[in-house]
Amino acid sequence: MFRPIRNLLLVAVTAWVLPALAESSLLNVSYDVSRDFYKDYNPLFQKYWKAKSGESVELKQSHAGSSKQVRAVADGLEADVVTMNQASDVDFLAEKGLVAGDYARKFPNNASPYTSTMVFIVRKGNPKGLQDWPDLVKPGVQVILPHPKNTGNGRYSYLAAWGYALRQPGGSDRTAQDFVGKLLKNAPLFAAGGRDATTTFMQRKLGDVLVSFESEAELIAKEFGKGEFDVVYPSLSILTEFPVAIVDKVVDKKGTRKLAQAYLDYLWSKEGQENAAQNYLRPRDAELLKKYAVQFPAIKTFTVDEVFGGWAKASPAHFKDGGTFDQLYQSK
16 A cells, blocks of 8 residues: 655655755655665766756755655655666556656666675674575574565565575475575564664674675675674575666656756766775676676576566565465465
8 A cells, every 4th residue: 555645754865965056956766775875976976967067966865665665756756766676666666657668778787777686694703604595494593684575675585585495406486485484484573674674683683694785785894894794695696686767757847857867877887887886786887897806706696587587477476465475474
């Protein structure tokens, strides 16, 4: 059920403004753990846009769980652009007629300027010896992850575990369902978003392992220090993509289409790609990816398209009301 529009006042918005009075503004509605990326990216774009157009621009940010964010946009939050962590959420806006149905072809790389993958963040020294997905379903292991129905982080974690089980010898939908069911039973709670999951694990000290984006591990290091945890790369994980799109109805109403297009295009610039790498997101630029090879170790991955036939099939099968997640959760 969509939240009433009065609740949109609860959505936190942060603005980056140049010293001079802004001549135009843009709102980027994004997912929970992208704060640091856009905190660094927005001043880069402001400087670029000022030099290119002579115009000062105010950039506003809104962050929360990915699915909650697109529902807020559907309910009336006037985002010029959305920068999400799963295609299904942008697809939802396309179905509502808010973004172009072919948004994935409007930009390179299926409109995903960078990628990541799901890894395990464990207590320093890895006291429970957690090395791969089967270790996370052992009795007595507590797994922290965001809610799979409401967050991209949680959905990717769920699908990563499912895909791992499916691709083992003798793997089938039945064995994958059993495997993920055991994993969910080891989750003492579901966090509201990726950053909330990090807070639960790092500050509240709950759980033995946090399943999250590779990029989140380094952001945790910045905040809490590298000595507080270890990062474990499983033998197989999922490739996570981060689609972006222009919200057509809003930019046409506000007259900001040119600005919104430039804002998203700049994500593929050398500066934008360098910023991605510095925020531990895997850049699409091959030269930069090679430059940061030590930072991004090789890992075997699969995509949502390869294993699940795309988000259009994965979402209703697993995350709609009555889907596989609900069935597993009810038996938890």
